[in-house]
Amino acid sequence: MKKSSRVLAAFTIAVLSFGLLVSLMTGAVEAAPTFPDTNFQQVWQRADKLLTERTGVGRGYIWGPESLFSGTEPYNEGSGGVRTVQYFDKARMEVNNPNGNRSDPNFVTSGLLVKELVLGRQQNGNDVNNYTQGNPSEVQVAGDPNSGGANANAPVYRSFKNVATFNNDNPANPQLGEVITQSIDKAGTISTITSPDLSVRTSTYESSTRHNIANVFAYYGNQQGLIWNGSSYVNGLLFYPNATYVFGLPITEPYWIRAVVGGVEKDVLVQLFERRVLTYTPSNDLNNRAEMGNVGQHYYRWRYQESLGRGTNNPITATPTNTPPVSNTPIPTLGSTTTPTNTPVPSTTPIVTATSTPTPTPIATSTVAPTVTPTPSDPLPSQWLARFNAYRAAAGLPPVTEDAALSAADAKHVDYMLLNPNEMVHDEDPTHPGYSPEGQQAAKQSNLARGGSNNDPIDMWMSDILHRYGMLKPELISTGYSFKCNAQGCGAALNVIAKTTGTGLPDGVVYPGNGQQSVANLQYITWQFGSFDPVVTLVSASLKDGQGQAVPFTAQPAQGYFNVVALQLQNSLTASTTYTVQFTVSQNGQTKNKTWSFKTL
Numbered sequence: 382m383k384k385s386s387r388v389l390a391a392f393t394i395a396v397l398s399f400g401l402l403v404s405l406m407t408g409a410v411e412a413a414p415t416f417p418d419t420n421f422q423q424v425w426q427r428a429d430k431l432l433t434e435r436t437g438v439g440r441g442y443i444w445g446p447e448s449l450f451s452g453t454e455p456y457n458e459g460s461g462g463v464r465t466v467q468y469f470d471k472a473r474m475e476v477n478n479p480n481g482n483r484s485d486p487n488f489v490t491s492g493l494l495v496k497e498l499v500l501g502r503q504q505n506g507n508d509v510n511n512y513t514q515g516n517p518s519e520v521q522v523a524g525d526p527n528s529g530g531a532n533a534n535a536p537v538y539r540s541f542k543n544v545a546t547f548n549n550d551n552p553a554n555p556q557l558g559e560v561i562t563q564s565i566d567k568a569g570t571i572s573t574i575t576s577p578d579l580s581v582r583t584s585t586y587e588s589s590t591r592h593n594i595a596n597v598f599a600y601y602g603n604q605q606g607l608i609w610n611g612s613s614y615v616n617g618l619l620f621y622p623n624a625t626y627v628f629g630l631p632i633t634e635p636y637w638i639r640a641v642v643g644g645v646e647k648d649v650l651v652q653l654f655e656r657r658v659l660t661y662t663p664s665n666d667l668n669n670r671a672e673m674g675n676v677g678q679h680y681y682r683w684r685y686q687e688s689l690g691r692g693t694n695n696p697i698t699a700t701p702t703n704t705p706p707v708s709n710t711p712i713p714t715l716g717s718t719t720t721p722t723n724t725p726v727p728s729t730t731p732i733v734t735a736t737s738t739p740t741p742t743p744i745a746t747s748t749v750a751p752t753v754t755p756t757p758s759d760p761l762p763s764q765w766l767a768r769f770n771a772y773r774a775a776a777g778l779p780p781v782t783e784d785a786a787l788s789a790a791d792a793k794h795v796d797y798m799l800l801n802p803n804e805m806v807h808d809e810d811p812t813h814p815g816y817s818p819e820g821q822q823a824a825k826q827s828n829l830a831r832g833g834s835n836n837d838p839i840d841m842w843m844s845d846i847l848h849r850y851g852m853l854k855p856e857l858i859s860t861g862y863s864f865k866c867n868a869q870g871c872g873a874a875l876n877v878i879a880k881t882t883g884t885g886l887p888d889g890v891v892y893p894g895n896g897q898q899s900v901a902n903l904q905y906i907t908w909q910f911g912s913f914d915p916v917v918t919l920v921s922a923s924l925k926d927g928q929g930q931a932v933p934f935t936a937q938p939a940q941g942y943f944n945v946v947a948l949q950l951q952n953s954l955t956a957s958t959t960y961t962v963q964f965t966v967s968q969n970g971q972t973k974n975k976t977w978s979f980k981t982l
Contacts, residue, residue, distance in 0.1 A: 457506030515689025629655025787861025
């Protein structure tokens with residue numbers, strides 16, 4: 382069990398194209414903000430503290446690097462008619478009841494700012510009918526700032542007024558697994574277009590507001606990574622206690638828009654939630670496709686600099702805490718309406734649940750990014766087991782068989798997942814609906830996923846390091862699989878532990894395989910070893926195209942039970958091109974080398 386500690390130290394490392402290993406840079410990036418409430422500090426530190434202390438983390442801020450304003454604002458139900466707030470680039474934190482339970486995650490709330498920006502209403506308290514009417518915000522929801530008309534055609538918050546849901550209006554029917562083909566323009570006109578990215582689909586449905594959620598955003602909201610627990614860095618959910626706490630519920634469908642990003646007009650997927658705006662730009666590099674809008678910055682500007690969008694600059698009545706008067710507090714230049722730093726990529730960041738399992742074998746949990754283009758061949762077999770075995774064959778591994786009992790147990794756990802949509806762990810609570818001993822055991826032995834259609838989980842699990850690990854174990858001989866849906870979404874489970882032999886491969890398993898053809902949508906190149914094998918340490922690596930030119934990547938060391946080294950591609954590979962990979966690792970005091978080639982689709 383000693384290997385498990387490695388996951389806590391598995392920071393991303395950069396490998397130069399010449400094969401030299403470079404460790405993660407540390408040191409202060411910028412000073413952390415000050416806080417008017419200790420719970421604000423705890424919430425901010427969980428995910429954002431790391432980004433002020435280290436570079437190369439590979440994700441963007443959830444709240445922001447600095448405070449725009451901290452103090453009090455009028456709030457009818459607050460103590461003395463006010464509540465403590467703090468503005469960041471991405472959102473506003475609030476303490477509505479200072480005498481509440483500070484151990485409750487909801488002691489600090491995140492403001493429903495998107496609603497106010499779209500409707501042009503400043504909410505004055507809990508009563509939805511108690512508001513100050515202004516005008517909807519004219520700030521672009523995505524892309525570059527509109528200084529000098531540089532992004533004039535991109536939709537603004539006002540553009541979504543007639544398609545957003547605030548009072549059971551503008552609902553949508555469930556369309557799970559459908560390619561997203563609706564677009565919206567600045568006037569709010571909805572059109573049907575050819576999707577700029579066929580892999581971007583709806584994957585879950587929120588019955589409360591009756592809106593579909595794009596797979597890239599569902600995946601984004603379920604990510605794990607290094608977080609601060611108050612005393613040390615551990616692995617955990619980035620969006621705590623869940624994505625809804627941070628994003629709120631979806632209030633629009635996901636729409637394609639045209640927006641200027643980095644001076645170039647691009648296709649961008651945008652979806653508005655109660656608390657945040659999420660965007661996805663397929664043409665961006667892998668580490669910057671999914672981004673979070675600067676809603677906190679936009680709202681602060683709208684409320685205080687633009688007087689609720691009426692254009693005047695009235696003085697602010699809030700009482701600041703530990704900050705200069707708000708009227709003298711500068712608003713940062715709107716360099717971009719979306720996250721300018723490296724935000725995790727939905728399609729490349731695995732969601733891993735740290736759950737004890739009977740054997741030290743990796744189990745990964747995730748929300749599916751549907752219709753990942755298959756890698757072993759094009760097309761792959763449509764039947765799930767044949768599809769799974771095609772991936773194994775590409776890696777030079779023997780096929781596995783289906784065990785009916787394992788599939789039945791996986792089906793029971795998928796039923797449990799669908800009955801308990803807020804749970805995504807490798808266990809079952811005996812007090813919750815759908816519990817069964819068989820399902821509980823399956824949960825501990827299976828890759829899990831939400832969303833997508835029948836084969837999407839197989840493709841997605843193969844698209845990242847940690848899901849792939851269990852599927853490409855040489856010793857796996859049988860498996861079970863289940864995929865089911867209900868009105869709220871879909872779930873899947875694939876058993877990768879129960880039926881194994883003691884036989885592995887001394888030289889490990891590489892993926893893509895040696896000589897593999899038609900490799901598409903590749904994000905990680907891996908060389909994996911057995912869970913009980915001596916731990917491998919990456920010494921050097923290189924990736925070159927057919928002309929011998931170095932291809933940039935970021936290297937991933939072995940993590941926990943996942944005894945695998947990997948290269949995370951920084952850009953998409955060129956089609957119909959042969960690439961050569963070279964790894965050098967150290968294992969048990971011995972150096973091992975591996976060189977092989979594959980060809981892209």
